[in-house]
Amino acid sequence: MLHAVAGGWAVLLSALLWRLAAAGNPDLPTAVNITWSSINFKTILQWQPKPSGYFYTVEINGMTSDTKRKCILTAETECDVTDVLRNVKETYTAHILSVTSSEMDNFEEPPFAVSEQFTPYNQTVLGKPEIKNYTQKGSKLNVVFQDPLTPYTFPNGSFQSIRDIFQHDLEYKLYYWKDQSSGKKDTRTKSHAFEVNVDSTKNYCFYVQGIIPSRRDNRNGQESVVLCTSVGRNILDEYGAEVFIIIAVIAIAVFTLAIVLSVILCKRKKAKAAREKEPLNGV
Ligand SMILES: *[C@@H]1O[C@H](CO)[C@@H](O)[C@H](O)[C@H]1NC(C)=O
Numbered sequence: 132m133l134h135a136v137a138g139g140w141a142v143l144l145s146a147l148l149w150r151l152a153a154a155g156n157p158d159l160p161t162a163v164n165i166t167w168s169s170i171n172f173k174t175i176l177q178w179q180p181k182p183s184g185y186f187y188t189v190e191i192n193g194m195t196s197d198t199k200r201k202c203i204l205t206a207e208t209e210c211d212v213t214d215v216l217r218n219v220k221e222t223y224t225a226h227i228l229s230v231t232s233s234e235m236d237n238f239e240e241p242p243f244a245v246s247e248q249f250t251p252y253n254q255t256v257l258g259k260p261e262i263k264n265y266t267q268k269g270s271k272l273n274v275v276f277q278d279p280l281t282p283y284t285f286p287n288g289s290f291q292s293i294r295d296i297f298q299h300d301l302e303y304k305l306y307y308w309k310d311q312s313s314g315k316k317d318t319r320t321k322s323h324a325f326e327v328n329v330d331s332t333k334n335y336c337f338y339v340q341g342i343i344p345s346r347r348d349n350r351n352g353q354e355s356v357v358l359c360t361s362v363g364r365n366i367l368d369e370y371g372a373e374v375f376i377i378i379a380v381i382a383i384a385v386f387t388l389a390i391v392l393s394v395i396l397c398k399r400k401k402a403k404a405a406r407e408k409e410p411l412n413g414v
């Protein structure tokens with residue numbers, strides 16, 4: 132009886148020790164709700180919950196590259212992993228380790244959670260293109276815009292644009308419509324400018340959006356700001372015809388009054404002149 136209890140304890144104790152050795156501190160919570168958010172190749176990993184009494188360390192594993200550690204012993208629940216995803220066509224997974232500060236030196240494997248796979252080239256969201264200038268002359272609407280930049284640089288230090296990375300996989304779409312109507316038209320380009328035929332008497336509104344036709348998901352990027360032209364807009368359009376009728380009526384009234392007044396003044400002057408002549412006649 133006593134023997135059996137002691138034996139039981141021994142098994143339990145060795146099981147506990149084995150677990151501690153194998154899994155670090157098994158009581159630490161592991162990360163949940165791990166998400167990748169990536170725009171123009173700037174990529175942030177986020178997770179839950181806020182740590183209390185422990186830290187996180189992020190390990191990024193590429194299919195063909197070595198494991199890299201980021202945000203070592205962080206008390207945050209996010210990590211900018213942009214610089215370790217430079218090989219943008221690679222598929223990565225992140226391990227988020229839960230650790231106490233003393234543990235990192237040990238050989239034990241701390242508890243961790245695994246993210247979904249992430250391939251920057253296929254999954255980063257295209258940011259808003261910036262519209263540089265636009266004109267509507269006659270029946271041509273011209274729009275010039277710029278590629279969004281990525282956080283990655285050329286050896287000379289200038290930032291690479293999304294065009295530098297996606298090359299011919301990248302297109303842009305222009306959506307345009309007559310101001311105050313809802314019928315949108317669209318056209319595509321691989322350059323940095325659009326020229327479309329429009330009704331020269333109407334104002335148009337438009338926005339630009341990056342697009343990667345070869346993608347299955349995340350095909351459309353973020354929309355640029357909406358801008359509108361103002362060719363057909365003269366004072367009549369802005370204030371309406373009523374104002375002009377009122378102004379015309381006032382003008383006619385003032386004009387009539389001026390004529391009436393000058394006629395009256397003229398008659399009085401003539402009458403006065405006639406009266407001033409009379410005494411002379413009488414002399
Ligand atoms: C994870 O996400 C779910 C759903 O969005 C939410 O209900 C839950 O509270 C989150 N977990 C943590 C630890 O924040």
Ligand SMILES: *[C@@H]1O[C@H](CO)[C@@H](O)[C@H](O)[C@H]1NC(C)=O
Pocket residue numbers: 264265266273274275
């Ligand atoms: C945009 O600006 C450049 C330089 O200021 C000019 O040469 C070009 O014609 C402009 N394009 C349009 C569509 O207005």
Ligand SMILES: *[C@@H]1O[C@H](CO)[C@@H](O)[C@H](O)[C@H]1NC(C)=O
Pocket residue numbers: 285287288289
């Ligand atoms: C840097 O190099 C890139 C590609 O070689 C080139 O397009 C860019 O104009 C260069 N920038 C500067 C500031 O020299």
Ligand SMILES: *[C@@H]1O[C@H](CO)[C@@H](O)[C@H](O)[C@H]1NC(C)=O
Pocket residue numbers: 222250253345346347
């Ligand atoms: C990335 O997208 C391309 C084109 O859709 C596809 O061929 C490739 O398998 C994708 N890569 C991954 C890792 O999903």
